[in-house]
Amino acid sequence: MPEQRTRRAAAKDKKEGKSPGTQAGEYVREESEHVREGKHGARSTKQAIAIGLSKARRAGIKAPISKSASKSTKKKAAQDEAASHRRKQPSRKRSAATKHVLEKEGHEAASSSALSSNAKKAAAKRTPKSRSAAAKKAARTKGSAGRSAAAKKAARTRARNAS
Numbered sequence: 001m002p003e004q005r006t007r008r009a010a011a012k013d014k015k016e017g018k019s020p021g022t023q024a025g026e027y028v029r030e031e032s033e034h035v036r037e038g039k040h041g042a043r044s045t046k047q048a049i050a051i052g053l054s055k056a057r058r059a060g061i062k063a064p065i066s067k068s069a070s071k072s073t074k075k076k077a078a079q080d081e082a083a084s085h086r087r088k089q090p091s092r093k094r095s096a097a098t099k100h101v102l103e104k105e106g107h108e109a110a111s112s113s114a115l116s117s118n119a120k121k122a123a124a125k126r127t128p129k130s131r132s133a134a135a136k137k138a139a140r141t142k143g144s145a146g147r148s149a150a151a152k153k154a155a156r157t158r159a160r161n162a163s
Helices: 004-015 020-037 045-058 071-083 092-103 112-125 128-141 144-162
Strands: none
16 A cells, blocks of 8 residues: 555646656655565565556556556556556455565665666666657756756766866
8 A cells, every 4th residue: 555645745746747657656766665664575676666656557647558568567557557446455365465475575676776777777778869858858847946956966976076
């Protein structure tokens, strides 16, 4: 069950007109926190992200499915979408069994280095043109205060790495 804080953050993102992917990101963040805290583990970073996306879809967020996703992934996403319309309590036995299995997994999947390498792999799959367009859009939609803060942070990073 998603935490109240996560649901509120996703609702705020929706109200601000942010994309479904950004809204779903709140659930992914919650899941990686759970793995890091030791609530349960994950076999890989991808699994932790998948659990978060599944929770988001079940909460009613229309998170997009990638075109290159496998048949089973698309089927699972469709099941999650359908579950968001049902008002049926999840099976206690199944939930307990899943949690028991996940508790045996490691917690390294949500480490900052694992998340970083996963993000780099994901970015490498995109075309340079696509990455550039995303960066330009981010700069456009950041606002003057955001741009100023980003410029200051970049200056600090440059100064720190110069020595």
